[in-house]
Amino acid sequence: MVPPTPAPDSFAELDLLRALLEVGRPYFEAEVVCETECRGNRFPVHLVSLGSQDPAAPAIGLFAGIHGLERIGTQLLLDYMRSLLKRLEWDALLHLQLQSVRLLFMPIVNPAGMWAGRRANANGVDLMRNAPQDADGPVPFLAGGQRVGSWLPWYRGPAGGPMERESLALLQVVQERLQTRKLSFAVDCHSGYGWRDSIWFPYARTCTAMANLPEMYVIKTLFEQAHPHHGYAFEPQSHQYLAHGDLWDYAYDRTPAGHVFLPMTLELGSWLWIKKNPRQLFSRHGIFNPIKAHRTARVLRRHVSLFDFLARAAYAPQGWLPAGPAREAILREASEHWQAPTRRQWRQWR
Numbered sequence: 147m148v149p150p151t152p153a154p155d156s157f158a159e160l161d162l163l164r165a166l167l168e169v170g171r172p173y174f175e176a177e178v179v180c181e182t183e184c185r186g187n188r189f190p191v192h193l194v195s196l197g198s199q200d201p202a203a204p205a206i207g208l209f210a211g212i213h214g215l216e217r218i219g220t221q222l223l224l225d226y227m228r229s230l231l232k233r234l235e236w237d238a239l240l241h242l243q244l245q246s247v248r249l250l251f252m253p254i255v256n257p258a259g260m261w262a263g264r265r266a267n268a269n270g271v272d273l274m275r276n277a278p279q280d281a282d283g284p285v286p287f288l289a290g291g292q293r294v295g296s297w298l299p300w301y302r303g304p305a306g307g308p309m310e311r312e313s314l315a316l317l318q319v320v321q322e323r324l325q326t327r328k329l330s331f332a333v334d335c336h337s338g339y340g341w342r343d344s345i346w347f348p349y350a351r352t353c354t355a356m357a358n359l360p361e362m363y364v365i366k367t368l369f370e371q372a373h374p375h376h377g378y379a380f381e382p383q384s385h386q387y388l389a390h391g392d393l394w395d396y397a398y399d400r401t402p403a404g405h406v407f408l409p410m411t412l413e414l415g416s417w418l419w420i421k422k423n424p425r426q427l428f429s430r431h432g433i434f435n436p437i438k439a440h441r442t443a444r445v446l447r448r449h450v451s452l453f454d455f456l457a458r459a460a461y462a463p464q465g466w467l468p469a470g471p472a473r474e475a476i477l478r479e480a481s482e483h484w485q486a487p488t489r490r491q492w493r494q495w496r
């Protein structure tokens with residue numbers, strides 16, 4: 147029998163997302179927030195929401211697939227969505243939690259890039275370098291974002307031009323669905339950088355500390371107390387390198403006064419996967435994704451506790467959000483912990 151011809155816009159992750167939306171119809175609210183095109187094919191950018199309808203309820207946005215090559219982040223979110231659906235069949239505590247918390251999923255921000263097997267979107271723009279702001283210090287050559295042309299990686303798009311559709315769609319979701327609330331989190335899943343898994347937070351454009359350093363520090367501390375063996379390096383992105391045009395910097399700087407919005411980038415360290423399986427280096431896909439099945443399973447398993455933890459933190463903000471003199475003390479501790487690296491340290495690391 148001849149297998150049915152897949153739809154022209156079909157790829158494994160998008161097909162899985164569509165299947166999840168079908169099965170999850172009783173729980174998921176699904177919408178298409180923008181469409182992109184590549185070589186005559188159209189691709190939807192899906193937003194999936196569930197949980198509290200209260201516009202003031204704390205919310206968590208989970209994002210992935212901004213870089214089309216980094217499929218493991220998308221698979222991680224699809225896997226989490228699938229596990230939530232199964233738990234919703236029986237888990238009364240999860241139902242209770244979702245009465246007070248909203249979850250948003252944007253698991254394939256750059257579907258055209260994923261379909262084409264490239265980091266950039268269909269216009270050759272690296273969406274994570276696409277916001278207009280410049281870094282206030284030296285950035286790594288090319289990788290910090292460049293405007294030479296889309297034929298080189300890390301292209302920011304033309305100077306003064308509008309941001310790409312996918313970037314605008316993501317920022318609109320953040321602005322209208324997350325930052326309108328007193329408390330919200332974002333986790334954006336990437337892969338390909340570093341020996342270990344990292345959680346980065348703003349800024350990428352400067353070594354100056356973000357205004358919510360105390361809140362970020364409390365989240366880090368609580369998470370480490372709850373999961374002492376998680377092994378994330380938790381730090382401002384600027385401790386690794388500076389970059390132009392980071393969408394999370396841009397979004398964070400537009401948080402309304404008095405609201406707490408904590409964006410995090412989950413960077414899955416793939417260099418270890420390559421060390422364990424050097425043949426991966428010969429495949430572009432392999433640099434960004436664990437190839438052996440058991441390694442993929444381990445990655446998918448490892449990060450569920452972070453998502454569950456954030457949902458609990460969102461459920462009980464009165465239990466941990468710092469205020470008054472206590473916040474001042476935490477700020478001092480956090481500033482000491484995350485001292486900006488000296489120029490010499492920074493050069494050594496790179």
Ligand SMILES: [Zn+2]
Nearest residue numbers: 213216336337
């Ligand atoms: Zn990435």
